[in-house]
Amino acid sequence: MSLQPPSEEAANLLRVQLSERQIEHRDLDLVITHLSENPPPDDLLIRRLKKRKLGLKDKIMQLEQLLTPDIPA
Template sequence: MSLHPPSDVEIGDIRAQLHELQVEHRDLDLVITHLMLNPPPDDLLVRRLKKRKLVLKDRILLLEQLLIPDIPA
C-alpha cells in the first residue's frame, strides 16, 4: 500500500476495476448455479468456476479496502 491517499484518477480506476470484477463475480455465480441445476454437471468446470469466483471475491475486497480512507489513530 502507498503512504499517500489515492488521487481522484486512481479512485476512478479502482472503482472501474471493482465494477468489472463484481459483474464477473455475479456472472460466474449464475453460470455455476445453471451448471449445477442442469445435469449432468461438469464437476471439474464447476470447481474451476468456484475457485475463480473466490479469487474475484478476494480481489474485490482488496479494491474496496483501497477506497476506504485511512483514519489516523
C-alpha cells in the same frame, strides 16, 4: 503505518476495476448456480469456476480497501 489515499484518477480507475470484477463475480455466480442445477458431465468445470469466483472476491475486497480511507482509531 498510514497509507496515502489514491489520487482521484487512481480512485476512478480502481472503481472501474471494482465494478468489472463485481459484474464478473455476479455472472460466475449465475453460471455456477445453473451448472449446479443442471450438472454437466464433468464437475471439474464447476470447481474451476468456483475457484475463479473466490479469486475475484479477494480482488474485490482488495480494491474496496484501497478505495476506503483509513479511519483513525
